[in-house]
Amino acid sequence: MSQPFRIQSGGHIDRSKPISVSFNGKTLNGYRGDTVASMLLASGSHLAGRSFKYHRPRGILSHGSDEPNALLSVDWRPEKGKGRRDPNNRASVVEARNGLKTETQNHWPSLERDVGALNDILSPVFVAGFYYKTFMWPRSAWEKVYEPVIRRAAGLGEAPEVADPDRYANRHAYADILVVGAGPAGLSAALAASEDGSSRVLLADEGFLFGGALLNDATSTIDGKPAKAWVDEMVATLDARENVVLLPRTTVFGYYNHNHVAMVERVADHRDDALEGLARERLWQVRAGKVIIAAGSHERPLVFENNDRPGIMLAESARAFINRYAVKPGNRMVVATSGASAYRTALDAKAAGIAVTIVDIRLGEDCGTELAEAREAGIEVLTGHTVVKALGKARVTGLIVAPLGKTGGVGTRRTLECDTVAMSGGWTPSVHLFSQSRGKLVFDADIDAFLPGQSVQNEVSAGACHGIYDLSAIIADGAKAGGGSREVTASATFTGFQPVRVLPTDEDPKKVKAFVDFQNDVTAKDIKLAVREGFESIEHVKRYTTTGMATDQGKTSNMNALGLVAGLLDRPLPAIGTTTFRPPYTPVTFGALVGPSREERFEPVRKTAIDGWAEAQGAEFEPVGQWRRAHYFPRSGEDMHAAVNRECKAVRTSVGIFDASTLGKIEVVGPDAAEFMNRMYTNAWTKLKVGGCRYGLMLGENGFVMDDGVVARLAEDRFHVTTTTGGAARVFQHMEDYLQTEWPDLDVFITSITEQYAVIALQGPNAKKVLEPFVSDIDMSEDAFPHMSVREGFICGVPTRLFRVSFTGEAGFEVNVPADYAAAVWKALYEEGRKYDITPYGTETMHVLRCEMGFIIVGQETDGTATPDDVGLSGLVSKVKPDFVGKRSLSRPDILRKDRKQLVGVLAKDPKEVLDEGAMVVDDPTAPVPMPIAGHVTSSYHSSNCGRSIAMAMVKGGRDRIGETVWVTTPKGFTEAVIATSVFYQHEKESIDA
Amino acid sequence: MLLLECPYCGKRAESEFHCGGEAHIARPETPAELDDQAWAEYLYYRTNPKGLHAERWQHRHGCGRWFNALRDTVSDKVVETYKMGEPRPDASNANIPDPAKVRSA
Numbered sequence A: 001m002s003q004p005f006r007i008q009s010g011g012h013i014d015r016s017k018p019i020s021v022s023f024n025g026k027t028l029n030g031y032r033g034d035t036v037a038s039m040l041l042a043s044g045s046h047l048a049g050r051s052f053k054y055h056r057p058r059g060i061l062s063h064g065s066d067e068p069n070a071l072l073s074v075d076w077r078p079e080k081g082k083g084r085r086d087p088n089n090r091a092s093v094v095e096a097r098n099g100l101k102t103e104t105q106n107h108w109p110s111l112e113r114d115v116g117a118l119n120d121i122l123s124p125v126f127v128a129g130f131y132y133k134t135f136m137w138p139r140s141a142w143e144k145v146y147e148p149v150i151r152r153a154a155g156l157g158e159a160p161e162v163a164d165p166d167r168y169a170n171r172h173a174y175a176d177i178l179v180v181g182a183g184p185a186g187l188s189a190a191l192a193a194s195e196d197g198s199s200r201v202l203l204a205d206e207g208f209l210f211g212g213a214l215l216n217d218a219t220s221t222i223d224g225k226p227a228k229a230w231v232d233e234m235v236a237t238l239d240a241r242e243n244v245v246l247l248p249r250t251t252v253f254g255y256y257n258h259n260h261v262a263m264v265e266r267v268a269d270h271r272d273d274a275l276e277g278l279a280r281e282r283l284w285q286v287r288a289g290k291v292i293i294a295a296g297s298h299e300r301p302l303v304f305e306n307n308d309r310p311g312i313m314l315a316e317s318a319r320a321f322i323n324r325y326a327v328k329p330g331n332r333m334v335v336a337t338s339g340a341s342a343y344r345t346a347l348d349a350k351a352a353g354i355a356v357t358i359v360d361i362r363l364g365e366d367c368g369t370e371l372a373e374a375r376e377a378g379i380e381v382l383t384g385h386t387v388v389k390a391l392g393k394a395r396v397t398g399l400i401v402a403p404l405g406k407t408g409g410v411g412t413r414r415t416l417e418c419d420t421v422a423m424s425g426g427w428t429p430s431v432h433l434f435s436q437s438r439g440k441l442v443f444d445a446d447i448d449a450f451l452p453g454q455s456v457q458n459e460v461s462a463g464a465c466h467g468i469y470d471l472s473a474i475i476a477d478g479a480k481a482g483g484g485s486r487e488v489t490a491s492a493t494f495t496g497f498q499p500v501r502v503l504p505t506d507e508d509p510k511k512v513k514a515f516v517d518f519q520n521d522v523t524a525k526d527i528k529l530a531v532r533e534g535f536e537s538i539e540h541v542k543r544y545t546t547t548g549m550a551t552d553q554g555k556t557s558n559m560n561a562l563g564l565v566a567g568l569l570d571r572p573l574p575a576i577g578t579t580t581f582r583p584p585y586t587p588v589t590f591g592a593l594v595g596p597s598r599e600e601r602f603e604p605v606r607k608t609a610i611d612g613w614a615e616a617q618g619a620e621f622e623p624v625g626q627w628r629r630a631h632y633f634p635r636s637g638e639d640m641h642a643a644v645n646r647e648c649k650a651v652r653t654s655v656g657i658f659d660a661s662t663l664g665k666i667e668v669v670g671p672d673a674a675e676f677m678n679r680m681y682t683n684a685w686t687k688l689k690v691g692g693c694r695y696g697l698m699l700g701e702n703g704f705v706m707d708d709g710v711v712a713r714l715a716e717d718r719f720h721v722t723t724t725t726g727g728a729a730r731v732f733q734h735m736e737d738y739l740q741t742e743w744p745d746l747d748v749f750i751t752s753i754t755e756q757y758a759v760i761a762l763q764g765p766n767a768k769k770v771l772e773p774f775v776s777d778i779d780m781s782e783d784a785f786p787h788m789s790v791r792e793g794f795i796c797g798v799p800t801r802l803f804r805v806s807f808t809g810e811a812g813f814e815v816n817v818p819a820d821y822a823a824a825v826w827k828a829l830y831e832e833g834r835k836y837d838i839t840p841y842g843t844e845t846m847h848v849l850r851c852e853m854g855f856i857i858v859g860q861e862t863d864g865t866a867t868p869d870d871v872g873l874s875g876l877v878s879k880v881k882p883d884f885v886g887k888r889s890l891s892r893p894d895i896l897r898k899d900r901k902q903l904v905g906v907l908a909k910d911p912k913e914v915l916d917e918g919a920m921v922v923d924d925p926t927a928p929v930p931m932p933i934a935g936h937v938t939s940s941y942h943s944s945n946c947g948r949s950i951a952m953a954m955v956k957g958g959r960d961r962i963g964e965t966v967w968v969t970t971p972k973g974f975t976e977a978v979i980a981t982s983v984f985y986q987h988e989k990e991s992i993d994a
Numbered sequence B: 001m002l003l004l005e006c007p008y009c010g011k012r013a014e015s016e017f018h019c020g021g022e023a024h025i026a027r028p029e030t031p032a033e034l035d036d037q038a039w040a041e042y043l044y045y046r047t048n049p050k051g052l053h054a055e056r057w058q059h060r061h062g063c064g065r066w067f068n069a070l071r072d073t074v075s076d077k078v079v080e081t082y083k084m085g086e087p088r089p090d091a092s093n094a095n096i097p098d099p100a101k102v103r104s105a
């Protein structure tokens, strides 16, 4: 497409770099420096989307990130394949370059002809609260009718179809001063703040050019220089300063506690070269000493019938397209305004050769010097006029205006033909970030706006977001915020406006569609309906009508909605309050938030020293916390069931080898180590001999089982403590907490040695034979090295802490060796073990074997509410020690209750049936629902050694109910079972059937 | 994300720390002598004030040391951090109502 609306000179575009982008399959031409919006306007079209609810044709409303209508799906690198397309990009801020593929959203089959536009005709259905009213009943219709229809019709963009292939970076930074926004206030603030070189200053702006509103300004001068020249000079000065970092294309989107500020920098999307490996976006997390918010302000639309027709845009935006992008929005423009600033648009439009008429709601006597200046320039100005409605559908063709009588009546109509309307309902300071910082807003009636009031954090607002609109004053305010001062002589700014909420009209208000929130299609009528239905709180009105809840967060609509509600309730606006602003300021990609933390970097997988061997053996793995552990070792043709059966048999008949390295290991050292152990565990440790091991039970102060594990005493003052795999960090911190905060007088150090030691378990009747040939400096005889003891010596020449312990019920050893040597030791043992058909086994077999013996697993049998007695371990609780962590709680009345759940065995009547873990245990399956629950199954397996299924359960008063019949829930109903003791396997191979 | 000053390391981001709840609740010397109500109060009862709150923090991903902080639960302002064992500071200059003082007054 050619560029019939391009102005031949001026603007901040690079005419030496012509570019083209794809827009709905058509080609738009323009230059570097353009946005997709300015290229579309240069082609002569305003049509940029269909509205959310009514599918009305929509044009470009704004030139900034507050654009509610022109939302594009952009494929940033179509030449690189799928996955680089994202939705809801505002055309007004998409920096155009060759190769972009853009599409408008929310229409079918095409932007020009859209069947959803039927909604516009059916609009009485879509009134405020229609989601709540329409889709309540009948329930079945929701699945079949409402949801599919809504899903097809409502589309603010489509989710991408493949995973995001781009890289996203992440950076933490510190700044003495962070300046948000590089308009006149921000530039002035950054200059002052960085003046003496002692402060590190970051200056971030969401746009790709610094200058803010001065980029839209072709006439203003500052100290005699054109505004843009002043900007260039200031930016060059800042750029030359070592202590200043300039961040264009960087949106500050979140303001959190203690001046923690989040921003996203668009690094690659604008680049012509698609550098391999360059991150697409970078998430900055800045901790700032002070934040200077110079975020500017948003212009308010005027609310009149059909104010959403393409060709109708904000007045300042029209000025931006003319002066910054050198594009005429149209040939005949009506400037409709309730304030002074739009006169500048009118003057600039006229200078660009556009025919202009001004319609001002204000009476002539309420206007300032702008009125005379416009008339002097030959522009027709209709003061004291209202806009009744816009004509045209896919493009505005005219405005019906009428004079307002002294008593508010609407006079004789007049139609102003036009192809463009530039409207202004005044200005709203951008207080989003200030509000996010939890600062309190105060209402300033003089400028009809909420302004930053009391601060909670160290921040200051400057310029338009501070309610200051005159250019000289803005620059002075910025410098002051930056800790300095700057006096400039700048052109006077046209300021001041008369607040209007909905323009007076003589049409039937019930039939008028005058939009307040463009993106969510909320009309003045909807808000009136909400108030009539009793919604008075602005937060409720917001949710009921959805005004301000779209991706633009109501930047353009907020004040009109508030003012409208205030007027309807006849209350002053501050009494209505304002809604809370929340991050993000503008939409942020998930990619930026996630950054590099994806796939294998999402959560590190911890692997033991034996992991590689297990993988080579074809082990199946399972995650246990962050660890991956060998689950079982299938031989060819075996399923899990067959493999586990074989592994279980092998351990009880010959020897199995198991990687227990993930066990938590803590070394407790110091003169008071035994005393510390006495206080942390239920058992008594003082009498444990050096070289002895003991099974330790740890409680929380609330008396519930927290962890367990074998503890070895290596020396009078040194314990080697083991914990559960999942409890390692928790137990360590628990110990550390008591040591530091309750008993700092104890002379004890604790050190985590989980990763320093690998643990190889050899279990089974032949374990000792496999081990013995490699051990030196340890007497392996039965008397010298009995069960539950520890010896230090060497294995394969490597130092070892050799435990003679068993978690399987078989004779066994746990070989602790430095992790770096573990694979070598493992291989040596495995080779030797071949003589005895040694069988590597995984966690599943370990679970079955310990269940056969009735050994609990903390976290499986216990759930944080089980006492030692509940799980049958009261014998481990010292009756002699006056105190240990959790002891006092064990005598609380609730802990002593007789009907607490107790650990028992549960045997399904059908020995082949394996009960579900987590299944409920009930006494009477015919009892009415809600059925009394007697307990639940905690562990359940098929046991090849027992020749049947076995299960453990926590059952109320269970130990007194051995032999009783109960019923256990199944996916189909209930199955019969018998309560038994929780030890299922005896070495004499006695029958365990009841 | 809060910015906390570890008394041993200096200012660090909240993500390096672990919060351990209300401070200055000493474990009773002889729990066995406490009746059930007194023990329950030690275990479970916390003040949950609106205003200044003394709380335990551990610089878990740093030096590992526990310390206490005086934080305003309304604004999240941390008035002071101090070492374990030191008394709760007098924060009367902080311009934040101290519920502990209000209660005892």
Ligand SMILES: [Zn+2]
Pocket: B006, B007, B008, B009, B010, B059, B062, B063, B064, B065
């Ligand atoms: Zn520290």
